[in-house]
Amino acid sequence: MGLVVYxxxxxxxxxxxxxxxxxxxVFSYGHDSTAQDLALACLLQxxx
Amino acid sequence: MTFLPxxxxxxxxxQVAQMVVVRASGHLYDRQIQYPVWEPSxxxxxxWIKDWGVGGVILLGGSAVEVAERCRQLQSWATIxxxxxxxxxxxxxxxxxxxxQFPPPAAxxxxxxxxxxxxxxxxxxxxxxxxxxALAIGLNxxxxxxxxxxxxxxxxxxxVRAFGEEPDxxxxxxxxxxxxxxxxxxxxTAKHFPGHGxxxxxxxxxxPVIPHNRDRLQAIEWPPFVAAIQTGVDAVMSAHVHLPxxxxxxxxxxxxxxxxxxxxxxxxxxxxxxxxALVMGAIAHTYxxxxxxxxxxxxxxxxxxxxxxxxxxxEAVVAAVESGRIPYERIQASVARIQAAKARLxxxxxxxxxxxxxxxxxVATAIAQESIKRAGQALQxxxxxxxCLVVDDALDASFLNRTCPALRLPPTWGFDQxxxxxxxxxxxxxxGFPKAPTLVQVFSRGNPFRGKAGLSVPAIATLEWLQATIN
Numbered sequence: 426m427g428l429v430v431y432x433x434x435x436x437x438x439x440x441x442x443x444x445x446x447x448x449x450x451v452f453s454y455g456h457d458s459t460a461q462d463l464a465l466a467c468l469l470q471x472x473x
Numbered sequence: 474m475t476f477l478p479x480x481x482x483x484x485x486x487x488q489v490a491q492m493v494v495v496r497a498s499g500h501l502y503d504r505q506i507q508y509p510v511w512e513p514s515x516x517x518x519x520x521w522i523k524d525w526g527v528g529g530v531i532l533l534g535g536s537a538v539e540v541a542e543r544c545r546q547l548q549s550w551a552t553i554x555x556x557x558x559x560x561x562x563x564x565x566x567x568x569x570x571x572x573x574q575f576p577p578p579a580a581x582x583x584x585x586x587x588x589x590x591x592x593x594x595x596x597x598x599x600x601x602x603x604x605x606x607a608l609a610i611g612l613n614x615x616x617x618x619x620x621x622x623x624x625x626x627x628x629x630x631x632x633v634r635a636f637g638e639e640p641d642x643x644x645x646x647x648x649x650x651x652x653x654x655x656x657x658x659x660x661x662t663a664k665h666f667p668g669h670g671x672x673x674x675x676x677x678x679x680x681p682v683i684p685h686n687r688d689r690l691q692a693i694e695w696p697p698f699v700a701a702i703q704t705g706v707d708a709v710m711s712a713h714v715h716l717p718x719x720x721x722x723x724x725x726x727x728x729x730x731x732x733x734x735x736x737x738x739x740x741x742x743x744x745x746x747x748x749x750a751l752v753m754g755a756i757a758h759t760y761x762x763x764x765x766x767x768x769x770x771x772x773x774x775x776x777x778x779x780x781x782x783x784x785x786x787x788e789a790v791v792a793a794v795e796s797g798r799i800p801y802e803r804i805q806a807s808v809a810r811i812q813a814a815k816a817r818l819x820x821x822x823x824x825x826x827x828x829x830x831x832x833x834x835x836v837a838t839a840i841a842q843e844s845i846k847r848a849g850q851a852l853q854x855x856x857x858x859x860x861c862l863v864v865d866d867a868l869d870a871s872f873l874n875r876t877c878p879a880l881r882l883p884p885t886w887g888f889d890q891x892x893x894x895x896x897x898x899x900x901x902x903x904x905g906f907p908k909a910p911t912l913v914q915v916f917s918r919g920n921p922f923r924g925k926a927g928l929s930v931p932a933i934a935t936l937e938w939l940q941a942t943i944n
Contacts, residue, residue, distance in 0.1 A: 428912075429914045434579065434846075436917045449848075451848075452847075454577050454844050458877045459837065460841050462882075468912075470847075
């Protein structure tokens with residue numbers, strides 16, 4: 426499972442703290458296509 | 474601006490009309506109007522501008538190109554050039570397609586946590602880009618930045634519209650935004666005075682009560698307003714909030730103690746005081762058009778924004794002056810400030826080609842990229858998976874169009890079964906979802922009245938089901 430939350434950092438915080446830390450998850454402030462493009466590209470990359 | 478008649482040449486009614494900014498659709502044709510209660514038909518709008526001489530128009534809806542034509546049309550009807558305003562806190566593209574949409578201001582706050590100077594530079598560039606794009610379609614009044622300090626995660630109305638949760642960061646980013654915008658001849662607006670950051674009710678619906686005393690306001694809520702005023706912000710917008718510690722009776726928008734006593738006299742603000750929209754529930758439900766308009770002017774407002782019935786608002790203020798309730802000097806002072814603001818603006822100069830290569834895109838992309846949060850391993854492609862989209866309202870999700878990355882990219886990684894969840898999704902459907910690797914994309918602005926984390930009940934049920942079933 427992978428997760429992207431767009432928009433609310435508060436929703437992201439709440440959802441992410443219940444996820445296994447290894448699950449890929451990303452938060453982006455925007456909803457628009459630029460935000461989607463950047464967030465999904467980020468999801469494919471391992472965290473450093 | 475081209476022509477500003479001397480105050481003495483204007484009748485009392487014409488002067489009061491200059492203090493009213495009406496709302497209109499950015500679309501040109503009456504049948505395109507989205508909010509018929511609030512947005513007048515073309516004939517009515519033309520009558521308010523040509524015959525009543527209202528001071529300005531706030532526009533909502535339409536593309537950048539449509540709004541440019543709309544601004545040209547509106548200015549052509551006006552004898553005294555109009556203030557043309559829009560709520561473009563997230564760039565001109567937030568309201569008008571074709572222009573550049575920025576991430577919400579909270580994204581800059583997130584960047585500031587890592588590198589404040591970088592965030593300040595981006596805020597300045599965002600202010601400049603917003604101003605440049607506004608001018609290119611004919612808008613001359615930017616109703617931004619929000620300078621509220623969002624120190625309540627359950628805030629339903631400010632939330633990510635604020636730059637941050639700490640006064641220092643909000644001050645730094647708001648002043649940078651204003652400085653950037655001021656490199657162009659547009660008006661800027663700090664909002665919502667005396668602070669809307671710590672509310673848990675939505676002033677669009679009812680009047681929030683803020684229990685804070687003066688010391689707390691001076692420490693948290695007011696520093697960004699003071700900073701904005703020092704930076705030369707052109708306007709300050711009032712909040713529809715009730716602060717019993719400052720005024721036991723009136724909401725801030727209608728409070729002489731708050732608008733005149735604190736903002737004008739103590740803080741020394743000499744620009745335009747504009748009310749928040751007078752059609753909002755917090756004011757409209759309690760006072761009616763006429764009394765709200767009179768009370769706002771009594772309190773010290775120069776501009777009455779979006780009264781439900783503009784002629785009635787004008788007549789009520791005129792009657793209040795004629796009866797002696799409002800001194801005539803009060804009107805003269807407001808209109809002089811409006812004239813001074815209009816004198817700083819330039820005649821309409823539409824530049825629609827500007828958007829073909831607008832530099833704003835680079836700034837907006839940098840803010841979006843640098844504010845992303847990332848954790849966990851890399852997502853692995855699958856052979857057959859689910860792309861699960863969680864939205865508030867599936868029928869009102871303009872960010873999900875046919876070519877958007879959220880729909881287009883996941884299938885290329887094997888997440889090719891699409892499931893859409895919104896607040897109307899029946900809970901009984903959730904147990905029937907495909908049991909397959911799932912990529913969940915949640916779109917939320919965080920409305921705390923919709924259960925945990927601002928998500929709808931079906932959204933929470935879906936996430937819990939996925940946790941229990943797919944993990």
